[in-house]
Amino acid sequence: MDPILEFRSVEKVFPGVRALSGISLQLGRGEVRGLVGENGAGKSTLLKLLSGAYQPTSGSIAIEGKPVEFKSTRAALDAGIAVIYQELNLVPDMTIAENLFLGHMPKRRPGVFVDSRAMDSGAKEGLELVMEDIDPLTKVRRLPIAQRQMVEIAKALLKNAKIIAFDEPTSSLSELETVNLFKIIKGLKSHGTSVIYVSHRLEEIFEVCDSVTVFRDGLCVETFADMRDVDQDKLVSRMVGRDIHNIYGYRGREVGEVAFEAKGIEGSGLSAPASFSAREGEIVGFFGLVGAGRTELMKLVYGATRKKAGTIELGGEKVRVGRPRDAIRHGIAYLPEDRKDEGIIPVRSVAENINLSCRRIHSRLGFFVRRKWEEENAAAYVGKLSIKTPSLEQAVSNLSGGNQQKVILARWLSEDTRVIIMDEPTRGIDVGTKSEIYSLMYGLAEAGKTIIFVSSDLPEVMGISDRLVVMKEGRIVAEVPRREMEKERILRLALPDAREESAQSPSNPQRAIL
Amino acid sequence: MSTDKSVSKTVKRIWDNSGMLLVFIVLFALLSIFVPYFLTWRNMIGLGLSVSMVGMVACTMLFCLASGDFDLSVENIVAFSGVTAVVLINLTGDVALGIVVGILAGGLVGLLNGLIIAKAGINALITTLAMSQIVRGLAFIVSGGQARSVGNAGFFGLGNGLVLGIPSPIWITIACFIVFAVLIRSTTYGKNTLAIGGNREAARLAGINVDGVKIVIFTVQGFMAGFAGVVLASRMTSGQPNTSQGFSLDVISACVLGGVSLSGGVAPILGAIVGVLIMGTVQDAMNLMNIPTFYQYVVRGLILLIAVLIDKAKQQTRRA
Numbered sequence: 055m056d057p058i059l060e061f062r063s064v065e066k067v068f069p070g071v072r073a074l075s076g077i078s079l080q081l082g083r084g085e086v087r088g089l090v091g092e093n094g095a096g097k098s099t100l101l102k103l104l105s106g107a108y109q110p111t112s113g114s115i116a117i118e119g120k121p122v123e124f125k126s127t128r129a130a131l132d133a134g135i136a137v138i139y140q141e142l143n144l145v146p147d148m149t150i151a152e153n154l155f156l157g158h159m160p161k162r163r164p165g166v167f168v169d170s171r172a173m174d175s176g177a178k179e180g181l182e183l184v185m186e187d188i189d190p191l192t193k194v195r196r197l198p199i200a201q202r203q204m205v206e207i208a209k210a211l212l213k214n215a216k217i218i219a220f221d222e223p224t225s226s227l228s229e230l231e232t233v234n235l236f237k238i239i240k241g242l243k244s245h246g247t248s249v250i251y252v253s254h255r256l257e258e259i260f261e262v263c264d265s266v267t268v269f270r271d272g273l274c275v276e277t278f279a280d281m282r283d284v285d286q287d288k289l290v291s292r293m294v295g296r297d298i299h300n301i302y303g304y305r306g307r308e309v310g311e312v313a314f315e316a317k318g319i320e321g322s323g324l325s326a327p328a329s330f331s332a333r334e335g336e337i338v339g340f341f342g343l344v345g346a347g348r349t350e351l352m353k354l355v356y357g358a359t360r361k362k363a364g365t366i367e368l369g370g371e372k373v374r375v376g377r378p379r380d381a382i383r384h385g386i387a388y389l390p391e392d393r394k395d396e397g398i399i400p401v402r403s404v405a406e407n408i409n410l411s412c413r414r415i416h417s418r419l420g421f422f423v424r425r426k427w428e429e430e431n432a433a434a435y436v437g438k439l440s441i442k443t444p445s446l447e448q449a450v451s452n453l454s455g456g457n458q459q460k461v462i463l464a465r466w467l468s469e470d471t472r473v474i475i476m477d478e479p480t481r482g483i484d485v486g487t488k489s490e491i492y493s494l495m496y497g498l499a500e501a502g503k504t505i506i507f508v509s510s511d512l513p514e515v516m517g518i519s520d521r522l523v524v525m526k527e528g529r530i531v532a533e534v535p536r537r538e539m540e541k542e543r544i545l546r547l548a549l550p551d552a553r554e555e556s557a558q559s560p561s562n563p564q565r566a567i568l
Numbered sequence: 569m570s571t572d573k574s575v576s577k578t579v580k581r582i583w584d585n586s587g588m589l590l591v592f593i594v595l596f597a598l599l600s601i602f603v604p605y606f607l608t609w610r611n612m613i614g615l616g617l618s619v620s621m622v623g624m625v626a627c628t629m630l631f632c633l634a635s636g637d638f639d640l641s642v643e644n645i646v647a648f649s650g651v652t653a654v655v656l657i658n659l660t661g662d663v664a665l666g667i668v669v670g671i672l673a674g675g676l677v678g679l680l681n682g683l684i685i686a687k688a689g690i691n692a693l694i695t696t697l698a699m700s701q702i703v704r705g706l707a708f709i710v711s712g713g714q715a716r717s718v719g720n721a722g723f724f725g726l727g728n729g730l731v732l733g734i735p736s737p738i739w740i741t742i743a744c745f746i747v748f749a750v751l752i753r754s755t756t757y758g759k760n761t762l763a764i765g766g767n768r769e770a771a772r773l774a775g776i777n778v779d780g781v782k783i784v785i786f787t788v789q790g791f792m793a794g795f796a797g798v799v800l801a802s803r804m805t806s807g808q809p810n811t812s813q814g815f816s817l818d819v820i821s822a823c824v825l826g827g828v829s830l831s832g833g834v835a836p837i838l839g840a841i842v843g844v845l846i847m848g849t850v851q852d853a854m855n856l857m858n859i860p861t862f863y864q865y866v867v868r869g870l871i872l873l874i875a876v877l878i879d880k881a882k883q884q885t886r887r888a
Contacts, residue, residue, distance in 0.1 A: 358773055382775040396773055399766035401833040410763055411774045414756050423754050465774065 056119065058083045058248050059104075059217055064113035066099050073099040074272045076113070081217070086239060086249040088259035091269030091293055092484030097252050100269070101219050104250075105137040106130030117216075134216035140225060142206050146195040151177035153194055154209050180208040185234045199226045200344060207235070211242075218242065219250040224258060225481070228344055229549065236262050254482070256286050257513075268292040294486045301489045302517030305496045309520065310334030312370070313504045314386075314473045316355050319364035323350025325528030327364065332473070337495060337505045339519030341512060342548050347528040348508040349391050352475050356381045356388040368472065382411060387466035391477035391508070393455065397462045400451035404443050405432035407450045407461050412468040435464035440490065456487030463494065474498060476507040480514065492518055512541065524548050588826055588842045595846060599853050606856060613735065617803070619848035620737040621646075621812075622819050624796045626844050627748035627837075628789035629819045634752065635785055636765040636832030637692035641681060641700035642793040643815035647808065648707040649674040649797035654716045654723075654807030663722040670798040671791055677703055678790015682783035700816075707809040717806040727802030737799050744792075749837045761785065765832025817872060822847045825875035831883060847871065 057080040066074040074096045081087055091097050102108040103115065106124030114121045117133055124130040130137075144153045151173045152159075160172035177190035184204045194202060203226050210218055220239075224232045239249055239262050251263055259266055260281060267277040268289065275292050278284040290301065313334045318327040328351050332338045340348045353359040355366060357375040366375050368384055375381045381388065390396035399407055409428045414420055416427050432446050439460045443453055450461055459479060466474060476495075480488045495518065499505050509515045515522060522534040524547040532547045600607040625642050632639045653670030657663055677699060684695045718724075729736045752758035760781050763771040772778045801807045826843025827836045850871065854864050 356773075378773050379775045379777060388773060390770075390773055395767070396769050399763050399770055399833065401766045401829070401831075402762065406759070406763070410771070410776075413759060417756050421755050421757065423756060423759060425754070 057081055058118055060116040060119075061100075061103075062114050062116065064103065064110045064115065066096075066103060066108060067111040072272055074103075077274045079267060079274055079277070081248050081250065083248055084243050084246045085265060086243055086251060086263045088263035088266035089250055089252045089269065090254075090256065090259060090266060090289060091275075092486055095269040095293070095484070096272040097269055098221065099272075101137050101139075101221055101250075101252065104130065104135055104217075104219060106135075131213060131215075134214070135219075136210035136213050136215035136217070137219045138207055138210050138221065138223060140222045142199075142202050144194045144202055144205060147193060149191050149193055150181070150188065150197075150205055151190040153205060154180050154190075154212055156209075176212065180212045181205075183211045184208045184238060198345065200228045200231050203227055204231055204234075207238070211238070215247065217248045217250070219252070221252045222254065222482070223251075224253070224255065226344060232258075254484070255511075256289055259289075260286070270295055290485055293484075300517075301485060302492060302514070303489065303496075304517060305500075306520075307335055307496070307500050309336045310502065313368065314506075315367040317365050317367065319351065319354050320362045321350070321354040321364075322359055322362075323347050323528060324354070326530075328530050330523055330530060330533070332504045332506055334502050334504055335499050337499050337507065337518055337520050339515040339522045340506065340508045340525060341510070341515045341522055341544065342525035343550075344510065345527075346525040346548065348525050349477055350528075351525070352388065352477055352506070352508060356386060356475060358388065382469060385470055385472035387469065387471045387474045389459070389462050389466065389474070389476045389479060391481075393458055393462065398450045398458050401449055403447045404436070404441070404450050404453070404461055405429060405446040408432045408435055408464045408468060410465055412465075415469075431468055432464075435467065439464055439467075439494065456483040456491075459483060459491065460487075463491075467498075471503060473504045473506065476505065478509060479507055480509075480511070488514075512544065516541070516544070526550065588839055588846065592842050592846050592849070595849060599849065603853050603856050606853060611852065611856070613738075615848055615852045616738040616741075617735055618852060619844055620741040621796050621800060621815070622822055622848065623741040623841070623844045624744050624799075625789070625793055625815075625819045626822050626840050627744045628785075628792040629823055630748065630752065630828060630835050630837055630840050631758075631761050631785045632692075632789055633820070633823055633828045633830065634765045634832060634835035635761045635782060636768065637685065637782070637785070638820070639681065639692065639696045639786065639789055640816045641677065641696040641703060642789065642819060643812040644700040644703040644707065645674045645677050645790060645793035646797035646800060646812045646815060647810065648677070648703045648710070649794035650801030650804075650811065651707045651711040651716065651807035651809050653798045654718050654801050655710055657718055657720050657723055658716065661720060663720055666723070667726065667798050670801075671794040674794015674797060675787055675791040678787040678793070679783070681790065682786030685786065686779040686782040704809075711807055711809040713809065715806045715808045718801070723802055724805060725802075727799050727804075737803065740799065745837070745841055752835060752837055757781070757784070762833055762835060765829075765835075767833075814868075818847060818868065821868070821872040821875055824879050825871065827879075827882070829883065830876065830879055843875070 059081040061077050061079040064074060064077045065072070077096070077100065089097050089100070099108065103110055106127040106129050109124070116122065122133060124133070145156065154177050155173050160169040160176065161167065162169045174190055181188060181190060184207050186201060186204050188197070188201065194205065197205070203223065207223070223235060227235065239251070242249055251259065253259055263281060265277065265279045266281065266284065266289065268275045270293060310333055312331050315331040317329045319329065320327050324347050342348050350359070354361050354364070355375070357377045357380050360376070365372055367373065373384050375384065375386070378388070394400070399410070405428060409431060412431070413423060413428065417423050429446065435441065436443065436446065441460045441464065442457050450458060453461065480491055483491070495505055495507070516539050520536050522539060522544065523530055524532045524534065524544060526548055527550055534544060605611055629639060629642070649670040652673045653666040656669050657666035660666070681696055681699055684690055685692050727737055731739055752761070760771065760776045763774070763776060764778050764781060768778060800811065822843040823840045824830060824843070825846060826839030826841065828834065828840055850867065851864065854867060
């Protein structure tokens with residue numbers, strides 16, 4: 055087999071950090087290779103080397119047997135390599151067509167004017183490739199994130215690449231689009247295009263890949279050339295370096311009185327009044343598809359968004375939660391879905407981020423900061439939650455996603471909380487840290503706190519919750535206690551009615567929904 | 569190899585923390601040697617006085633920039649409050665009243681800025697720009713379009729009095745530095761300001777009263793600019809409606825030169841002080857060397873440009 059892509063002893067060293075050590079990898083024509091590994095294992099570095107964003111410190115990359123040097127991303131594109139990242143690189147105020155042809159718009163004869171007819175038909179072709187039926191003249195700003203992701207993918211497909219790499223492509227896709235994506239990848243394969251598929255969602259790797267490579271700590275640990283030789287547990291052990299059976303590790307516990315009740319909540323993002331309750335020591339999971347209204351509901355409950363109607367009761371007493379400050383005062387915490395934009399203060403230190411909310415209570419006269427207390431508090435949580443950081447003064451933007459999430463958790467644990475709302479707490483976090491966070495959640499519940507968490511990962515939500523609330527299209531549709539949890543049933547509850555057929559497709563009942 | 573790394577790391581840390589201080593020390597030394605009359609008591613006092621205005625307002629501008637905003641209206645508040653104080657003193661013969669009303673006028677403008685920016689959600693740049701036009705106009709209206717001198721000698725003490733041989737504005741500026749240094753480094757108000765500048769939404773979700781803090785920041789700045797305006801009027805013994813053009817940018821340049829980030833969240837007050845000193849020293853030296861005013865504009869503009877470029881470079885390394 056003569057590989058289309060080869061990494062030969064590739065190393066990438068940054069000042070103080072060895073991101074990749076001696077990676078040797080081969081990818082065949084028409085092969086779909088999964089790439090898995092914890093955060094920080096080196097997967098994104100590999101992709102950046104492939105796309106020309108980085109150059110190897112030593113070693114070489116070969117395309118079709120010939121060593122290549124990509125001095126720029128343009129060079130990689132010209133060589134037939136396309137990398138599709140998780141962060142979208144679209145211009146919101148331009149149309150789909152303009153975005154698809156950004157940088158290489160078809161021109162009319164004088165060479166200066168844009169040939170909009172060619173662009174339009176080219177765009178239609180592109181959208182057909184990704185099976186999206188949208189008017190190419192639509193401005194990207196008006197598209198939901200799932201469709202934006204598909205436009206991004208169409209962009210790469212139109213470039214007729216020989217090698218396409220996907221980085222966490224399904225994190226923002228709906229069920230339908232995920233199914234379409236897999237069809238597209240199968241189509242690419244039959245065309246002879248090679249695919250690299252990076253994902254934390256191991257079920258997808260098993261669904262769509264021919265082979266899988268595991269990275270750990272900058273090394274290529276193992277490549278399984280045949281998916282039948284490996285299962286999820288084995289993959290996870292290779293990724294983490296130790297045996298992990300059942301990462302959810304559910305621990306049951308006694309559940310107390312009703313601690314929290316939301317009644318008749320109405321507001322932006324909800325299509326019907328929402329009511330639910332949660333008990334002391336209970337972990338309640340909220341599951342639904344992207345757009346089901348879960349984050350919107352949590353933000354209304356927390357006071358981050360103004361409620362149009364509805365009341366909140368804590369321990370049976372009605373409380374007024376009009377702004378985040380009110381929620382905090384009543385012991386309600388909210389870990390936002392978007393860590394980067396709504397959670398951390400990137401330029402500030404780890405210690406500052408941890409002490410952000412609790413500072414006031416522990417200051418002198420509510421005004422003068424108690425430096426020593428803050429330092430000790432931050433140090434205590436860095437220890438308790440095993441936050442990996444060179445120092446307390448390190449800018450929190452330099453930490454990995456998992457550690458940033460722990461910092462935000464520490465922020466809330468520094469407060470006196472009774473109810474902790476966590477929105478997608480383990481999104482984009484590696485397996486090892488995920489199980490640490492689950493363990494923390496059980497610990498908090500065991501201490502009597504009420505945990506409400508939102509997740510799009512069905513196995514996760516089923517693995518950890520005592521009770522599951524399903525939302526669909528802006529309203530709560532069902533509550534399922536643990537003993538009645540069953541994958542197919544929950545999926546059916548979560549899917550909009552028109553799509554039930556694709557849910558019942560026999561092709562792979564194992565596959566978890568986004 | 570490892571010694572190289574630790575040397576460059578230490579150099580980088582020194583540059584980050586006190587690079588500008590070194591620049592100032594070297595600058596000062598060079599000027600003392602090469603520019604006649606620079607290192608004289610009289611010139612140092614003059615330097616101190618010219619730096620005092622920028623220094624006072626830099627203390628509050630620091631908070632404004634730290635929270636991720638801009639304020640271009642300070643120069644106009646300075647003119648407006650100076651003129652208001654003088655006109656009132658001439659009308660009523662009451663010095664204290666004139667001073668208080670002048671300062672209050674500044675505070676009121678600041679409050680309006682704060683309310684519009686926080687509650688109406690209008691961009692600070694546009695708001696303060698618009699407000700500055702309004703206030704400048706008011707300065708001209710109140711003064712009748714011309715400089716107004718003060719008849720009452722009781723007013724001169726504020727700007728011209730000497731304490732231990734040093735003019736009072738210099739002492740006032742030093743006091744401001746100390747107070748605002750404590751505010752930004754050791755109070756919840758200061759930390760919240762930095763958090764808002766670092767990530768406004770995250771700060772809001774963490775329970776910080778973003779609107780409240782912003783209103784306070786602009787109001788305090790209004791009071792400070794008002795105070796600086798009254799002190800200036802006292803030094804000049806007159807209220808001048810067209811004074812301090814370009815002052816806002818001088819203050820912002822000084823802060824940025826000292827390491828205050830334009831994107832918010834980073835505001836070393838020691839750096840800002842050094843920035844003020846550098847700008848003032850350069851200005852003073854240019855005067856001593858009789859460099860024509862037109863060239864001085866160019867130099868000031870260049871300093872601001874360099875300051876912004878340095879800030880950009882620092883932002884990149886912060887992100888890495």
